[in-house]
Amino acid sequence: MLSLDFLDDVPQMNKQQLCYQVLNFRMIVSSALMIWKGLMVITGSESPIVVLLSGSMEPAFHRGDLLFLTNRVEDPIQVGETAVLRIEGRRILIVHRVLKIHEKQISCIGIGTILMNDYPKFKYEVLFLLGLFVMVHRE
Template structure:
């Protein structure tokens, strides 16, 4: 397969068409993502479980669908995805305790189902409880192991770049019938 030879043989109009087609695919994906953010109320409507801390409920590689409607109260037993200051990657764990104050403020404590202790060791220093502002979303559904591709691409960056190169070459070189 001679990638550059194929590109040289393609006339300029075909090349522009293929590049435009690729740009439309990328922009459509971004629009769908932004639409999901608006519909679900979550800054990240889909996340991948990265560790085994929630087994047996969720396994590494499961794809979670999230919502984050601020009117819904947080309850014990609910599975939330939260961000902690100083950590880039959100955490998927279960709410084990909720403290509701008279003024309506809610604080809660989380724990992974497969962990021995609660998450206070994961929170920022001096923080013992999470608040609603820390929540990225709440698990509403999942697809088992679909996100394993994401984990493989993060664990093996060369695989990720090779896969992106193959997909990009396919879109650019694919001829319409």
């Protein structure tokens, strides 16, 4: 649980101490922003560090792992690399391993992951249909 005991000391501080604490806090926040913007410039990526939200990349990456991204246009994508996709209108990045390189551009890459994350009912419907298929299918 979040403890706000440090706020009890605020009325006892004089103006100089309070001003020092506010300036200290602003320096910490501005330092973090400068580091983030510096990483953006160095890596060429608008999100240089992302958190993996699902376990779909296991065993290489686990849910909650931090990924350090670069965006070097001169390096072509190779099979076996990890690619991060941004779909217009979506805030969440999609992380996939490159299995095959196609010459034709496909606009629905990752749509299954998006649908299952955004619409939990769709996920359960797919699982129900797969379970029904397994039970009905004879071989």
